[in-house]
Amino acid sequence: MKKTVILQASSKSMGNTHHILEVLNEDNSFDIIDLSTKNIGHFDYDMKNAEDDFIPLMENLLSQYDSIVLATPIYWYTMSGILKVFMDRLSDLLHYRKDLGRQLRGKSLAVLSNSGDNDRRPGFTMPFEASAAYLGMHYLGDVHVWFDQDGQTIATAANEQLQTFKQSL
Template sequence: MPLVVLGSARQAGDTQHLVERVLADIPHTLVNLLDWPVAPYNYQNDYPSDDTFPQLAELMIGHQVLVFATPVYWYSMSGVMKQFFDRFTNLTDIHKQLGRQLAGKHAFLLAVGSDKELPEGFEVPFRRTVEYFKMTFSGTLYQSLKQPFPEETAHQFAQQLRDLR
């Protein structure tokens, strides 16, 4: 069952609608980062007691397939998703054992934006992070809000998810 990590600045927005449409018939676990407080990364590794990043890391370990879902904000991932990705640094030091357990997993990217195509370089932080942790980057689906919904591409994307469950 895929774990979907949704990082948008608003609840029930276009990105969540894309997740719901693409994964409509695929059982999955949805984590909305707005509901899971993740403190900003800091070099002292001093985090508030309500910081949920360790729990999110455990959730990622428990799923073979990860789907990162984000709107495109100013040609990049959302701020809440970036803050979450910055905390992956903890998976290389204080939570190194968890980080090592990401190896072999598959990661996908869902993105929504207003441009006709996904901005150049948008996938780079996702691909490189996934590669760093020895996971496989398995695909991206982008929905331009100014174009018709990519039915065939979405079907193929969903089929890849089904094949890996």
Template sequence: MSSIIVFHASSRHQGNTTTIANYLSKQLSATAIDLSDHEIAPFSYEDNYPATDDFMGLIKQTIDADQWVLVTPVYWYTMSAQMKTFLDRFSDLLRYHQEFLPALTGKHLWTIAVGSDSEAVPHFFTPFRLSADYLAMDYGGDLHTWLGRTLTMKPEVQILLDQFVENIIAKSNSF
């Protein structure tokens, strides 16, 4: 079985996104990383760059994982600011740290959205699919979930998550 990292990022440390991320990491025996616990500065083209924050440390810590799962709330019809900043910082690898790019090739990227209702936002997952393609990663799939105003797992969401976990495990067993 391959190694799996669950990255999640939300403005609430103990909110719905964390509930989903913790469930996933337990079911997958994966390492969960709350991006909000790390200082990640925005990407910059300035001469005094690259930044001296936590981004490259996270990449070095997780680059060997075969599968990456990104879990984000839906904020204003898109991903959280923390997740967007994290994805933007992959520009560091393209511009300053190209030695890490080959390690991304063929890794599997999965995405889960955590909304407030059961209806998914159209085209929400497009940036994730296109980013995976651009980085030569295999986009494994995506899932829209919702918990509403409670941190309790809804039975229908748990069923969807369990099916999603089965897909990730099946992909893991193919390594």
């Protein structure tokens, strides 16, 4: 079985994204890394962030996992800021650490998004699909999860889609 890691990319470590990941990972099939616990600076052409956690994280991901799931709440119709910074830093692997960048080829990428309602806008997944294609990764798909009126219970239809998504990983 392929090893899959989930990168939790929320500004609230124990929020809705975490709750969804607990449901998805109830059998501990996946490793989860909370990006908010990492020191990852913005992309910089002068590599001013060379000593932060990004390169060691990528070395770990690329050596241990075949599939990466990006889990993000939707903020202002798009991915979280933490995930955007992570995605921008992939540029490091194209400019300064090409040896790592080449290792993305053949890996798989999937996306889990969530919000209070079933309101993800068309085009949300384009940056992920296009990035996967550009990097030579297989895009496994995506799922959007939302909550019932109480704001704490995953909606039945969303939970069914989440379980189908899990089978695709």
